[in-house]
Amino acid sequence: MAQQHHEMTAGEVLSVYLQQQATDFLRSLRLHRESTTDAQGAEESLAAARSLRRAARRVGATLHTFRPLLDPEWTESLRPELAWLSGTLAREHAYAARLDRLLGALHRLSTPAPVPAPAAAVPAGGGRPTGRDEWTGAPAPGAGKPRAGQGAKKPSGPLAVGAAKAAALLERQLTLARTRAHSAALQAFGSSRFHAVADNVAVLASEVPLHPAPEADLKPLAAAAEAHLMEAVAALPLLRAGHPYNAEALVHGLAADTAPEAQDAPWLKVRSLLRLHRYAQEVLLGDAPPDARLLQAGQALDHHREAADAAAAAASAARTPRIAPATAYALGVLHADQRHEVEAARFAFQRAWLRETITT
Amino acid sequence: MAQQHHEMTAGEVLSVYLQQQATDFLRSLRLHRESTTDAQGAEESLAAARSLRRAARRVGATLHTFRPLLDPEWTESLRPELAWLSGTLAREHAYAARLDRLLGALHRLSTPAPVPAPAAAVPAGGGRPTGRDEWTGAPAPGAGKPRAGQGAKKPSGPLAVGAAKAAALLERQLTLARTRAHSAALQAFGSSRFHAVADNVAVLASEVPLHPAPEADLKPLAAAAEAHLMEAVAALPLLRAGHPYNAEALVHGLAADTAPEAQDAPWLKVRSLLRLHRYAQEVLLGDAPPDARLLQAGQALDHHREAADAAAAAASAARTPRIAPATAYALGVLHADQRHEVEAARFAFQRAWLRETITT
Numbered sequence: 001m002a003q004q005h006h007e008m009t010a011g012e013v014l015s016v017y018l019q020q021q022a023t024d025f026l027r028s029l030r031l032h033r034e035s036t037t038d039a040q041g042a043e044e045s046l047a048a049a050r051s052l053r054r055a056a057r058r059v060g061a062t063l064h065t066f067r068p069l070l071d072p073e074w075t076e077s078l079r080p081e082l083a084w085l086s087g088t089l090a091r092e093h094a095y096a097a098r099l100d101r102l103l104g105a106l107h108r109l110s111t112p113a114p115v116p117a118p119a120a121a122v123p124a125g126g127g128r129p130t131g132r133d134e135w136t137g138a139p140a141p142g143a144g145k146p147r148a149g150q151g152a153k154k155p156s157g158p159l160a161v162g163a164a165k166a167a168a169l170l171e172r173q174l175t176l177a178r179t180r181a182h183s184a185a186l187q188a189f190g191s192s193r194f195h196a197v198a199d200n201v202a203v204l205a206s207e208v209p210l211h212p213a214p215e216a217d218l219k220p221l222a223a224a225a226e227a228h229l230m231e232a233v234a235a236l237p238l239l240r241a242g243h244p245y246n247a248e249a250l251v252h253g254l255a256a257d258t259a260p261e262a263q264d265a266p267w268l269k270v271r272s273l274l275r276l277h278r279y280a281q282e283v284l285l286g287d288a289p290p291d292a293r294l295l296q297a298g299q300a301l302d303h304h305r306e307a308a309d310a311a312a313a314a315a316s317a318a319r320t321p322r323i324a325p326a327t328a329y330a331l332g333v334l335h336a337d338q339r340h341e342v343e344a345a346r347f348a349f350q351r352a353w354l355r356e357t358i359t360t
Numbered sequence: 361m362a363q364q365h366h367e368m369t370a371g372e373v374l375s376v377y378l379q380q381q382a383t384d385f386l387r388s389l390r391l392h393r394e395s396t397t398d399a400q401g402a403e404e405s406l407a408a409a410r411s412l413r414r415a416a417r418r419v420g421a422t423l424h425t426f427r428p429l430l431d432p433e434w435t436e437s438l439r440p441e442l443a444w445l446s447g448t449l450a451r452e453h454a455y456a457a458r459l460d461r462l463l464g465a466l467h468r469l470s471t472p473a474p475v476p477a478p479a480a481a482v483p484a485g486g487g488r489p490t491g492r493d494e495w496t497g498a499p500a501p502g503a504g505k506p507r508a509g510q511g512a513k514k515p516s517g518p519l520a521v522g523a524a525k526a527a528a529l530l531e532r533q534l535t536l537a538r539t540r541a542h543s544a545a546l547q548a549f550g551s552s553r554f555h556a557v558a559d560n561v562a563v564l565a566s567e568v569p570l571h572p573a574p575e576a577d578l579k580p581l582a583a584a585a586e587a588h589l590m591e592a593v594a595a596l597p598l599l600r601a602g603h604p605y606n607a608e609a610l611v612h613g614l615a616a617d618t619a620p621e622a623q624d625a626p627w628l629k630v631r632s633l634l635r636l637h638r639y640a641q642e643v644l645l646g647d648a649p650p651d652a653r654l655l656q657a658g659q660a661l662d663h664h665r666e667a668a669d670a671a672a673a674a675a676s677a678a679r680t681p682r683i684a685p686a687t688a689y690a691l692g693v694l695h696a697d698q699r700h701e702v703e704a705a706r707f708a709f710q711r712a713w714l715r716e717t718i719t720t
């Protein structure tokens with residue numbers, strides 16, 4: 001394919017890519033329409049919506065990155081419509097994934113610890129597991145004493161109840177949000193606005209409207225997309241992200257007026273620019289296998305976004321009026337847990353990115 | 361000093377060390393008694409209690425590790441008394457340190473985020489900070505939409521109130537616990553039990569009661585202490601601890617019947633055995649500078665213990681009846697934050713320990 005690319009004009013290469021994506025879009029759309037409402041059909045419908053979004057993202061990104069090569073008026077009118085469509089479709093999926101993530105985390109956090117293995121041969125007098133100091137038979141400092149004046153109130157049953165209640169609350173809220181998103185998506189599919197998008201993509205599938213007199217080439221435009229990415233990565237606090245347990249992601253987590261979203265913005269920006277770069281590479285390289293490190297870095301940023309959204313949903317649920325303290329406590333633990341996943345995602349990105357910089 | 365050691369018998373080396381520690385103990389005790397109750401005196405009193413504990417720990421550990429070299433009956437009677445004393449003295453300090461740690465964490469978590477710097481030249485159409493997708497002017501998926509059906513309830517003011525209320529609650533509970541510990545310590549200082557300990561330490565300062573016919577030597581006994589440490593370290597999940605963000609420390613954090621303490625036990629045990637090893641090295645090496653890596657590993661385990669206790673105090677405070685949900689939420693975030701410090705301490709220990717193993 002790369003061979004082929006060399007013999008093609010910029011317009012031809014762009015057309016091949018856009019036509020392929022447009023064809024994928026139309027096929028996914030057909031599959032989506034044909035999928036029935038039984039269990040298997042619902043799964044097919046989800047898969048079709050996913051590949052529809054996948055194609056819409058690529059078409060939109062390509063229209064953006066390579067706009068000087070395309071009919072400007074036509075491009076400018078289609079881009080926002082594609083964004084509207086993929087945004088509408090993405091929402092249902094996002095709520096479902098967020099709920100899965102949060103319930104999974106609650107499950108992980110509230111699974112009882114395994115019964116500890118029988119203590120291995122303990123050195124004479126050794127060990128604190130018994131709450132006794134190792135060099136005497138006397139209770140260790142604080143052992144067996146109520147902690148903070150409240151420790152006597154064991155068992156901690158209420159907290160487990162809190163986890164169950166938090167799960168129920170999140171399920172209720174996110175399922176409602178998902179159902180609304182589903183209705184909105186169905187409504188969108190039936191709208192004349194949607195039919196106009198589909199018609200335009202059908203045009204793209206048969207003949208890409210190129211610029212009559214393009215003043216740019218593929219490579220410099222792709223290079224510009226990469227430069228934007230590099231600039232945004234340079235603005236990231238990568239040094240800090242590379243130090244594990246820097247506790248950065250949770251800072252300000254309990255502040256009054258500021259959400260942690262402010263510190264997330266540069267990462268989300270890099271995520272978007274990384275996608276643009278990846279799709280531009282797809283246009284240039286045709287069917288060549290994607291750069292594994294870019295994929296890894298991109299996955300880390302996907303996790304970043306999902307965890308940040310999940311943390312926000314937990315914080316948001318904690319603001320529900322009249323919830324029990326145990327529910328609020330569980331949501332606080334959950335929020336912090338997800339913010340630490342945000343921090344972990346930054347660490348993973350830093351690792352993936354650094355490896356790339358070193359080896360290329 | 362190491363030179364000197366070579367020419368001394370085991371009993372002489374042990375006597376030098378124990379006499380030095382006993383002398384420190386008695387001097388600290390005198391300083392503690394002389395310290396007045398004004399602000400400067402309180403500080404001196406704290407410092408004196410700290411060095412008193414420091415000496416008591418070393419005497420107790422040495423009596424334990426090298427017991428075959430010492431008068432058995434005398435040793436067996438003094439060890440639990442020293443443990444009682446240092447335990448009683450440690451409690452007040454521990455509550456104060458725990459409160460400091462928790463208030464510091466709450467402060468860190470509720471400090472408002474700095475106003476973000478003006479966005480650097482953003483590539484045309486780039487960036488998600490505005491909540492808009494980068495390749496269109498349309499709102500990004502989910503941007504500006506209520507999250508989880510609750511996001512519309514901003515501002516998040518209640519959470520900041522929660523942090524303040526959590527701080528007040530912890531301050532109340534831990535100050536009460538500290539005051540009680542202080543009274544207990546004062547009572548202990550005035551007790552005949554304490555005077556008996558002080559008399560015994562005074563005996564130690566003048567002449568160490570050695571075993572009439574010792575059947576062991578210093579080095580094998582110190583080696584046994586080290587072997588116990590190695591055995592306990594071998595039982596630690598160090599591989600896992602070396603993977604940052606393994607989320608191990610918070611797992612089971614919301615479980616009904618199991619506290620995270622079960623997973624902490626092996627680490628606390630290593631902490632105690634590491635101390636025994638360090639003090640045994642002090643006996644052997646005299647005034648030689650301590651092994652920096654052992655110190656680092658020990659500090660990591662001190663942090664482990666402090667963070668674990670702080671996390672437990674936050675969880676315990678969350679079980680206070682009739683607290684507001686916002687308070688409980690803040691305590692949940694705080695608990696998770698401190699459990700992550702536990703995880704960070706394990707990571708730090710793994711790093712310090714591995715470095716040692718490699719270079720020695």
